[in-house]
Amino acid sequence: MDSISGRSSHGASEPRPPVLVICGSGNAGHALAVATSQSFDGAVDWLVGSEEKAERLRRSVLDNGLQSTGVIEARADRLRTISSDPAQVIPDADLVLIAVPAFAHASVLSRIGPHVSQRTAIGCLPTRGGFEFEASQLVSGDGATRRHRRIFGLQTLPWSTRVVSPGEVVHFGAVKAEVVMAALPPNEGPGLARQLSKILGTQIVATHAFLNLTLGNPGQFIHPGLMYGHFRFWDGEEYDDDSIPMFYAGVTDDMGSLVEQLSYDATAVARAIEEKSNGALDLSGVVPVHEWLKASYSEVTADQTSVASCFRTGPIQARQAPVTEVGAGRYVPNFTYRYLSEDVPFGLVITKGIAEVANVATPAIDDVIYWAQSKMGKCYLTERKLEGPDARDLPIPQNYGIATLSDLIAWYNDDAMTPRQSEPDYAPAS
Secondary structure: OOOOOOOOOOOOOOOOOOEEEEEOOOHHHHHHHHHHHHHOOOEEEEEOOOHHHHHHHHHHHHHHOOEEEEOOOOEOOOEEEEEOOHHHHOOOOOEEEEOOOHHHHHHHHHHHHHHOOOOOEEEEOOOOOOHHHHHHHHOOOOOOOHHHOEEEEEOOOOEEEEEEEOOOEEEEEEEOOEEEEEEEOHHHHHHHHHHHHHHHOOEEEEOOOOHHHHHHOOHHHHHHHHHHHHHOOOOOOOEOOOOOOEOOOOOOHHHHHHHHHHHHHHHHHHHHHHHHOOOOOOOOOOOOHHHHHHHHHHHHOOOOOOHHHHHHOOOOOOOEOOEEEEEOOEEEEOOOOHHHHOOHHHHHHHHHHHHHHHOOOOHHHHHHHHHHHHHHOOOOOEOOEOOOHHHOOOOOHHHHOOOOHHHHHHHHHHHHOOOOOOOOOOOOOO
8 A cells, every 4th residue: 555656667577457547536436446446456546636635635545544334344455546647547547437526527528538548448427417428529538539439327326425534434335236337339338337347346237328327317306306395395494403304204205206207207208219219229228217216225125115105215214405504503405415406407407408309398307497497596498498508518419519319319329330349357356
């Protein structure tokens, strides 16, 4: 561990080990540093946003070592370099795992783009709507074109996780039974899924089209839907410590029905695209949210009868709705929390953009976007169209020259025709 502050050297005749680079210093970045150290047979480098953060993490890791608690108890003993300089860690990377909030995806991609090798696979954990458009535009690397760039994303993180002490302790909560991923080109998906299953220690399942992740992203239904359900009629009252709503345990049947309706809107978009593409795009991975909840948390949910009962009896019962303290023991809803600030612009709004291209109505999604944008001080929708000023910089297909369903199908099928690259083998560490 004493080489963490600099790059390890290898002799001229010594083969270069595989290199995995983590981008992001938050909860997911800490968790990945530990999890990948258990099963990745190579070096793990960690890219963070500033030299101040890098130095702080280097000191913590050198002094105490980064370890985890919870369902995974281990140490990040394969960390080689912690850096804020993409030029130091990205050129050698075989795998890049981006683990930052959706609003920072474009920034990270712009930073690493000039240094990416053609052999590098770039993934996002979890991915959010439009990541594939951003990555294809912003990452050119050493002359690779979009048709030859390997991009992938996971629908969710494999675990719930939080940092207990930066650079020292990260906690792993519930582990998902399986996580869906997608890749561009699509034929790279199965090979990447096998490797990621080894590296991340849980079952990763490849789906055919990246649109399965965008339209099937469960967070975009669950988080904004429950925020809407808990706070739709909020008129300024304050909560005390005992009256803050329980985000999941307090879900009513009506809230569950709304989350399900958001999911049905997205499923309708997927079915329409499949039909109009004559099978060119397989979107069978877009499933109702109730099916996803049962598949993801079947072993830790007592009552799977409905969406609401899955929330009320699932694994995250102690979580309160996000609030902001406005005085001693007095709270109001936090409408800037990621449940709205990420899952609306990089979730529901992206799905709405695809729905517009496919000419499919999304009444429930529209209602929640209208409510959320009023609370966030944003404007995405006007007259049920994505013509608001705050939609102009988002990764919706319209901002990438995709105006018709034919354009959308052609964009994805261009990657489907790309020859598959040979599959690397990152065998589990001994």
